[in-house]
Amino acid sequence: MTEAKEKSTLHVKDHDVVVPGEVLAEGMEYLPSQGTYRKEDKIYANQTGLLILEGKVLKTIPLASVYLPKKYDVIIGKVIDILMTGWRLDTNSPYSAVLPLKDATFDYIKKGTDLTAYFNLDEYVVCKIFQVTSQNLVDVSMKGPGLRKLQGGRIIKVNAAKVPRLIGKRGSMVMMIKSATDIQLIVGQNGLVWLNGEPEKEMLAIEAIRKIEREAHVPGLTERMKKWLEQKTGKKIEIQEMPEEESYDHRPSRYNGPRRDGPRHGGQHEPRRDGRPRRNSPFRGSRR
Amino acid sequence: MAYKKRHDGRKPTETRTITAKAGIIPKADGSGYFKIGNTEAFAAVYGPHELHPRNKQNPKQGLLRCTYNMMPFSGQGNRVRPGPSRRSKEISMVMEKALTPVADLSECPNAVVDVFVELPQTDAGSRCAAISAASIAMADAGIRMRDMVAAVAVGMVDGLAVVDLDYEEEAWKEGDVADIPVAMIPSTDEITLLQMDGRLSKEELAKALEQSLPTFQQIAEAQRNAIKQRYADAAKSIKE
Numbered sequence A: 001m002t003e004a005k006e007k008s009t010l011h012v013k014d015h016d017v018v019v020p021g022e023v024l025a026e027g028m029e030y031l032p033s034q035g036t037y038r039k040e041d042k043i044y045a046n047q048t049g050l051l052i053l054e055g056k057v058l059k060t061i062p063l064a065s066v067y068l069p070k071k072y073d074v075i076i077g078k079v080i081d082i083l084m085t086g087w088r089l090d091t092n093s094p095y096s097a098v099l100p101l102k103d104a105t106f107d108y109i110k111k112g113t114d115l116t117a118y119f120n121l122d123e124y125v126v127c128k129i130f131q132v133t134s135q136n137l138v139d140v141s142m143k144g145p146g147l148r149k150l151q152g153g154r155i156i157k158v159n160a161a162k163v164p165r166l167i168g169k170r171g172s173m174v175m176m177i178k179s180a181t182d183i184q185l186i187v188g189q190n191g192l193v194w195l196n197g198e199p200e201k202e203m204l205a206i207e208a209i210r211k212i213e214r215e216a217h218v219p220g221l222t223e224r225m226k227k228w229l230e231q232k233t234g235k236k237i238e239i240q241e242m243p244e245e246e247s248y249d250h251r252p253s254r255y256n257g258p259r260r261d262g263p264r265h266g267g268q269h270e271p272r273r274d275g276r277p278r279r280n281s282p283f284r285g286s287r288r
Numbered sequence B: 001m002a003y004k005k006r007h008d009g010r011k012p013t014e015t016r017t018i019t020a021k022a023g024i025i026p027k028a029d030g031s032g033y034f035k036i037g038n039t040e041a042f043a044a045v046y047g048p049h050e051l052h053p054r055n056k057q058n059p060k061q062g063l064l065r066c067t068y069n070m071m072p073f074s075g076q077g078n079r080v081r082p083g084p085s086r087r088s089k090e091i092s093m094v095m096e097k098a099l100t101p102v103a104d105l106s107e108c109p110n111a112v113v114d115v116f117v118e119l120p121q122t123d124a125g126s127r128c129a130a131i132s133a134a135s136i137a138m139a140d141a142g143i144r145m146r147d148m149v150a151a152v153a154v155g156m157v158d159g160l161a162v163v164d165l166d167y168e169e170e171a172w173k174e175g176d177v178a179d180i181p182v183a184m185i186p187s188t189d190e191i192t193l194l195q196m197d198g199r200l201s202k203e204e205l206a207k208a209l210e211q212s213l214p215t216f217q218q219i220a221e222a223q224r225n226a227i228k229q230r231y232a233d234a235a236k237s238i239k240e
Helices: A002-006 A160-167 A169-181 A199-215 A221-233 B086-099 B126-140 B202-239
Strands: A023-026 A036-039 A042-045 A049-054 A057-062 A074-083 A086-090 A097-100 A124-132 A138-141 A154-157 A184-187 A192-196 B018-022 B030-036 B039-050 B063-070 B111-121 B150-157 B160-163 B177-185 B190-194
Touching: A036 A057, A074 A097, A074 A192, A097 A124, A124 A192, A154 A199, A160 A169, A160 A184, A160 A199, A169 A184, A169 A199, A169 A221, A192 A199, A199 A221, A199 B202, B018 B126, B018 B202, B030 B126, B030 B202, B039 B126, B063 B086, B063 B126, B086 B111, B086 B126, B086 B190, B111 B126, B126 B150, B126 B177, B126 B202, B150 B202, B160 B202, B177 B202
Parallel strands: A097 A138, B063 B111
Antiparallel strands: A023 A042, A036 A042, A049 A057, A074 A086, A074 A124, A086 A097, A124 A138, A154 A192, A184 A192, B018 B030, B030 B039, B039 B111, B150 B160, B150 B177, B177 B190
């Protein structure tokens, strides 16, 4: 074992672009994380991405991907069907979402009401995913700050893998585009972006978004975008963080007890590492 | 007369010139291009997206669906009849079987990843070029896969074990020809496609496969560089 440790070698640098099947490291000293896997003593990438080296842990950030629904994501959905008790939304992913009546509005809705009065076909809404099953059946809700129907403006699509870059650290990139162009801008985690403002400014914002999408993997993006926007608008821009209430981090901030979306390890407890039966005694250590 | 020297002067284990590119079809979720000699394949990947008809949906994992198509003008001068044929359906099927072992679609049950491959010109080895191009396109689309599949034809032309047969060798009239398209997972040397046309002894098959092993690594290298080049180009254009 000690011999193996000495031989550990790294074949890549931090922030390299890595591709599936590429050997990232040899030896047991390094640890595989997201987007990588270990086979015997080698670590391989299993997704095209930007390599991130955190100490001895290797992971990749995907450079391109299709959106897959995740709990607590705030997305922009398009109404594609009207159901008996709700709406079906296209989520720009392989799976459509259902917006149930009770999570859509605080109004009392009588039986037999025409639901198109609330959301009609082809309309866009900002909504939050509150449940995803193992088969990726999605439920969304419109109850929450900032969740609403979108009126006017235009929708563009960006690659879902680039959305975190487009939002920036604590929403700084979105804030920057907004302050530079004076338009309304909402970025859905699913890669749909809504813009509303003067047409020229909308076009400028779209140009900025496309630039971010193209250059997302090259370091120094925020500074570069700042310069670019300053040059285009002739305005002085400050990089600022997003205020808490419009933040893009929609995870509940308090600890809400144990996870309720299923057992973590497929069973009640993980087996002990040494394979011995788990003690049921409430005392964890030895008795003093 | 035995086939001692290849008609185009290549060494037995030498492939034709390989060009590989990624991200050439902007509208697709991922795309790849693979050219080997005069055989040229464009691959576009769409998805994962919703799968219809629904009876094809698999609740355990996503499906990989390939479509191979030779363009009407791509053949040896005779017009290839457009539309699906027995041959193109078979190749679509073997492509799926060659690529499925590397793809991990467990995260997208009931969905489908569509891979379309078009060949504007062919000079033998088209299914191998199609698989190589499709691998690049899938990796470019960000599909989870443990490796990219590399494919090339190996074979025996009148007693000489060679890799990457072109049409002239495949249709060699002066002796026996065995044409064996092979797809391999380069990191593990696992074979995901092996078909054969012609007559060959067990030992000859082993020899032909054995000597082609470095070729698969070479193709894998070209595929990896294709994707890296795409992102390197974007980085370069910023600096200028």
